Amino acid sequence: MRRTHAPVLFLILIALGAAAVLWWSRPPVPAPEPERLTVAETLGGEALEGYARAVELRIFRFPADHGPHPDFRTEWWYFTGNLHDEDGRHFGYQLTFFRVALSPEMPERTSVWASRQVFMAHFALTDTAGERFHHFERFSRAALGLAGAETTPFRVWLEDWSADSEPGEGFPWRLQARENGVEIDLHLESAKPVVLQGEAGLSRKSDEIGNASYYYSMTRLPTHGTVRVGEGEFVVTGDSWLDREWSTSALGEGDVGWDWFSLQLSDRREVMFYRIRRETGEASPWSAGTLVAPDGSARTLGVDEVRIEELDRWTSPRSGVVYPARWRLSIPVEEIDLLIDPRLADQELDTTVRYWEGAVRAQGISRGEPVTGLGYVELTGYSEGKF
């Protein structure tokens, strides 16, 4: 998807590893960071052999490629969106399904519980007016229908959280998730064609061949539905964004995390950019992005074309982790210059892997005209970076 897959992969592996740590441990006890890393390393360590790798260009076919690619080690369906009810009350949501293969193959087993595919899902709701950020995490093996992904009709789910194609093929899609009194039930249309990221969908993340993913996005998905928070029920509309990425290995040596931006601008353009952060503090040359025109045509943004300035920092009261909190993003050749603000400062997911992923709003100039934008920003590797 967006960000570099290397860290993403890492993130997921860490997540699964940490899930291991979590199984019997109670949620309120966060495992110390180094342990997460240790477990991640052991989980992800050696076994790349046997999996498919993102090495060559491939032909993307839809709707088939909305479905799973189980030969790759990791894969995700990443939905984010900004929604408003008729009074203008704002909600941001994130619903993400991660698929992870635990081994490239498995011996014949008699128990149907045996599975080499595992799913993790994150569900978050930003209640801007209520100044609350709700987030939840789930794991399940892909067995007995508890979790899985299917192509025809398209469907990915983890228990009763799901994204599926309503008519069976193609759009609209329906997203459903609920937990602990927080619920979304959304219908997504597609306003623009699929955008293949990187080089025709092959997104390289480091110098090493094979450290790459297959990556496409759907950058503007008009959305309507309902949001429930506690006693309140809101009829909402807005736009969603889908990132799809699958890979086996992506992490570059010396990369610590990434900052990922997705913005839907009022001039009907969309910007995606990820900056891979190196240990040295500078951006990896493999950082990249895409600019999508109102007609759906897209052009790649190189690392030198995009300038990002951090204007503020925010310290998590839970974890003590310091994240950047306000940005100026400019793309001089496209005459874009934006100030980006989080809708809430605290949109940190205190999940197995700790990261910040939040709804943002932007305002500034595009081609000389004032413009506003809505989007999501993801910040990873800040927590681990402390150690």
Added chain:
Amino acid sequence: MILRRAVLRGLLHRPLLLLFAVLGVALGVGVVVAIDLANASAERAFRLSARALSGEATHRIVGGPDGVDESLYVRLRLQEGIRASAPVIEGVAAAARAPGLTLRILGVDPFAEGPFRTYVPTAGGEGNIAQLLTEPGAALVLQETAARLGVRIGDTAALEVGGRLRDVRIVGTLDAGDEIAARALENLIVVDLSTAQELLGMSGRLSRIDLIVPEGRAGEEMLGRIALILSPEAALTLADPRGDVLAHMTRAFQLNLTALSLLALVVGMFLIYNTLSFSVLQRRELLGSLRTLGVTRREIFALVLGEALLIGAAGTALGLLVGMALGSGLIHLVSRTIHDLYFVLTVRTFAVEPWSLVKGIALGIGASLAAAFVPAREAAMSSPRTVLTRSAAEGRRHALLPLTAGFGAALLLAGGALLLLSGRSIPVAFGALFAQIAGYALIVPAAAVLLLRLIQPVSGALFGLLGRMAPRSIVASLSRTGVATAALVVAVSAVIGVGIMIGSFRATLISWLESYLRADLYVAVAGDSRERAPLDPLVLERLSALPGVELVTRARHLTLESEEGPTDLFVADMPPEGFAGYTFTHGDADAIRRRIIETPAVIVSEPFAWHRRLAPGDTVRLRTDLGERDFTVAGVFTDFSSDRGRVVMSGPVYESFWRDRQVDALGIYLDPARDADAAAEEARRLTGDVQQLDIYSNRGLREASMATFERTFAITAVLRTLAIVIAFVGILNALLAMQAERGRELAVLRANGLTPRQLWGLVMGETGLIGVLSGLLAVPLGVLQALVLIHIINRRSFGWTLQTAFDPALIAQAVGLAVIAALLAGIYPAWRMARTSPAQALREE
């Protein structure tokens, strides 16, 4: 000051007596504390392991004989959105290369475990989630358990599961977090559900589904929703996170041990009473002087109680040490009995429970003070003048004899009435028994006087002057001999009572096994007998074809979980040959047999009928595959296989209510010409490649059952031995006191020409006489105890009816013990008096 010195002097004057008194308390307290610690350790162990296995679950969904359908779990998660749910598969395995090591297999879904069980695999645990889920046989154990299995991380361990050898690979370790949790996990082998289903042959099934249900309306709403989707064979029950159901199962057993240990303390109390009575008598002059000097009664009273407190404190302190040492030995016996009779349990850690020690201290000090009350009052009540005369004390004792005996008789009767009227209460029964023992003990002095008066002419005729003197002097010094005899009687009666009880149990069991076990060979899957694994159909096929086989009966052992706890159900073919093994409390066996084959009726064992208050004609509700059903109780049969009892059902009835068709035990009837051992050998050879089986001949199974019995009664036998030791100390103490007191009298006799040899004769005659007397008087009390233990305590605790078997040898032995101990007790004083010149003895006085 002078009082305090008087206390010390009085106590130190007779070091040996003091020692025995302290020892008596120490042993009494020691036994009580040891039993309490052993019980507490066992209970702690099974509560810990129950807690470890249940985790935070509040409820569970249990199923029929083969568990719960896994689709129910999927439905809970997907349709009902009940996420505080976790699928669990439990089973038992034996370590193939570590004999005697039984492991509990716990199959879980790591991703569902979050809120339930809190042990965490070690970080850096070699990526064990991935391995657990994808690698067949991947398992986690504690580091210690791995060591006991003789393997390291990454190694393969062979397990015997359901009679088959299976390999598991230890891919990581469980991290218990702390010592206490580690104890609960030490026999656990954690695997993924997939591996658990494969190891235990439970494809598609779960043992149970654990739930965390919130309190209040949300919880009730959730339970209501779950109840709607349960299939008929499934049920929602409370989880047992604290092991309450287990605790309840062993309650009667533990209570009995505690009561027997208290008996030891009662004997200890007599020792204190005796020692203090003696010391009061000994110092009658001193006490008299003190009174004339103006010391108040209250102070005298406090003085004697102070002495008791010192003895009690010293004895209790020593007793706690004895208790801890003894307890760490007894814990193995207690836990093995629980393991044999109730559930898989290994207690490897002996925990010193502070509360047990507190109880021990309270009992020790309390018993000492209680025992000192009478002597202290006696010392305090006397006026200055009468204290000075010993004969006054004796005189009053004599005068009190009828009163004491009358009171004793009343107590005895009251105890008896209480026994009859107390319904089903076990503690009250023990209380009544203790009242009877106390009542009897009060009658003993009077009875002794009576007997001695009867003996006197006889012994006089036999041994002349000395023969007349011995009984007379015992009667004369009743203040000591009375108590000594009573102490002896109580101690010896405990030996007799418990002995008869064990003997009766053994005899009953032998005759029951003989009539119950009808087949010539018994076959079951090897391994823990409570976790019955199904037999491979091939086994049944091959064994049926064995030459010389006339009949093969199939049986199935099940445990149906329910809200009231587990119900053991035994299903068997009911051919007339096998059915003849059941003995019914009433009713015609043939009619009963017809009813349980042709109608939905069952027979229940005596303990089951007792615990559930059932009689023939009542119904018992069981959860079948078709839902809950009532089955008529066609008969109640004698059974000693389980103290929680069992329900026995015929195969045809079972098959019309349950889908399960598995068989876990076979009974094989042979042609009388066929040698059972040879047939067993051939059966083993024929099935060795299919399943590991336990094949017993009829005799072999009887022997194995008796071995279990002997093991389970080992602890009772140990308690009985301890009672003997305490009785022995009691006898020594009492007789030493008596003879020490008689120093002056004997010296006078010596001065009047009694030869050392005659003196030996007199002393030994007296002590021997007390021994005989106590031994004889102990017999009725011992028999009474045995009867109460057998017919009331056992009945109320376990529900079974035992036949009473009196072994005359046992009674002779106990009386012999009393006499020998008494004679031994005479040696030291006799030797001392014979050695001392009369003049010196008189001067010393």
